[in-house]
Amino acid sequence: MVKLLHDHTAEDCVELVPIFDNLSKDEKNTIATLVTHHHYKTGEYLFSAGDTSDSLIIVAHGQAKVFQMATSGKEQMLRILQTGDFDGEAALFTNSDHNSFAQALMKTDVCQISRGDFQRLMQKTPEMAVNMVNALGKRIAQLEQQTTEVTTASVESRLANYLLETSAGLNQEVFKLPLKKKDIATYLGTTPETISRKLTSLTKQGMIEKISNNEFKILDADRLMMID
Amino acid sequence: MVKLLHDHTAEDCVELVPIFDNLSKDEKNTIATLVTHHHYKTGEYLFSAGDTSDSLIIVAHGQAKVFQMATSGKEQMLRILQTGDFDGEAALFTNSDHNSFAQALMKTDVCQISRGDFQRLMQKTPEMAVNMVNALGKRIAQLEQQTTEVTTASVESRLANYLLETSAGLNQEVFKLPLKKKDIATYLGTTPETISRKLTSLTKQGMIEKISNNEFKILDADRLMMID
DNA sequence: CGGATTGTTGACTCGAGTCAAAAACGGTGG
DNA sequence: CCACCGTTTTTGACTCGAGTCAACAATCCG
Known part of the structure; x- marks a missing residue:
């Protein structure tokens, strides 16, 4: 075996x-x-x-x-x-x-x-x-x-791109983040605090919706793409 | 011909x-x-x-x-x-x-x-x-x-590294910057203004010496390496 | 059920970007 | 060699995004 x-x-x-x-x-x-x-x-x-x-x-x-x-x-x-x-x-x-x-x-x-x-x-x-x-x-x-x-895009823009790519990669409306936010932070070259804040901000602006702790839904892909 | x-x-x-x-x-x-x-x-x-x-x-x-x-x-x-x-x-x-x-x-x-x-x-x-x-x-x-x-080092540190590498690559004490400062800036992911300021600052701190407009001399390689 | 790791929020700080204006430089042609 | 023009560099004043520190809340997991 x-x-x-x-x-x-x-x-x-x-x-x-x-x-x-x-x-x-x-x-x-x-x-x-x-x-x-x-x-x-x-x-x-x-x-x-x-x-x-x-x-x-x-x-x-x-x-x-x-x-x-x-x-x-x-x-x-x-x-x-x-x-x-x-x-x-x-x-x-x-x-x-x-x-x-x-x-x-x-x-x-x-x-x-x-x-x-x-x-x-x-x-x-x-x-x-x-x-x-x-x-x-x-x-x-x-x-x-x-x-x-x-080096050229703001954290908000990088995060937006990351969400779009992740969602596209998984090919589903509601998607689970495959990484801990801590890891997303080091991937995007920022800190967990900032990730947390920007996710809140994107949610408040109605571009994404928080489904559960680490599940999100993209509400306005166009606007996400235009950030920065 | x-x-x-x-x-x-x-x-x-x-x-x-x-x-x-x-x-x-x-x-x-x-x-x-x-x-x-x-x-x-x-x-x-x-x-x-x-x-x-x-x-x-x-x-x-x-x-x-x-x-x-x-x-x-x-x-x-x-x-x-x-x-x-x-x-x-x-x-x-x-x-x-x-x-x-x-x-x-x-x-x-x-x-x-x-x-x-x-x-x-x-x-x-x-x-x-x-x-x-x-x-x-x-x-x-x-x-x-x-x-x-x-993403992890300050502009001053990146510039210091760049100077060290350039000097090492050319293999001479007094060396001429092979790029315009504008280009060094986009290489290091910053702006010409910041490059200008940091060069002044490194000079004032006695780590480098400005020979001419675009020629410099490394005075204290050890300290340059330790920045940040 | 704890204990540890992870995430959130607030207050504060600071590095580095922006804008604007002046100075220095470098190439060109007379 | 010099005067001129465009580009590059420098300097100053101001702003702001995002990092840090700290305390607290939520999750995860054995």
């Missing part, structure tokens, strides 16, 4: 992750044999800044946040790893340490491939290397967007 | 750019035939947001800034392309438009490879795809750093 579960997870990784798309069955099977998997409970760290980074990490199931820590101790969240996402830098450079942290936000299954295996894989399977380049390109575009927004 | 100059530039690109490192002479020659080149004067745009993006751009000589424009009209600089740097997103996705601008800061020579050619190149030359993955990985790390700094 344990064995079965293990195999299941390894294949999941290969099936789930876009970078392994359009590879042949054979190739996918080969990859599955190179993969090891780990399970993390809520709050556990997948890696920490300073750790030696020697493998690519793929989220097979669950959710984890990746963040950096400023010298001041303030966190900046860089991204949320969802099912199918991977963390890249790790596997790319020789002799480099992580400069960020990854922490599980729920029970999370993770697959790893060592740098060596992964580099060999890219050499042997150009298809996959191209997929990888594409995935990294998207990540760069997303990061550029984040950088620009964080 | 014009012809010679042309060929020279095409080969320059292939020689200069890290992503073409450790390829064979043959492969480099092939690449050189795929490349077209362009020249831009100071202030000209290499591309603008909304342009169709269908080629990879490599800077053979010169300097250009890449920036996004917020709805408010405020610029956020994303990076400076130096000799040997390339702008990636362009070549990676089908049917995507640029969401940023690139503007020459001096006379600048640029080489281009079309998306199709570049994708084929990666398929044929896994070496190169791996190089590309590495280059993108570094860019991601740099962007993550920029995002974190911009």
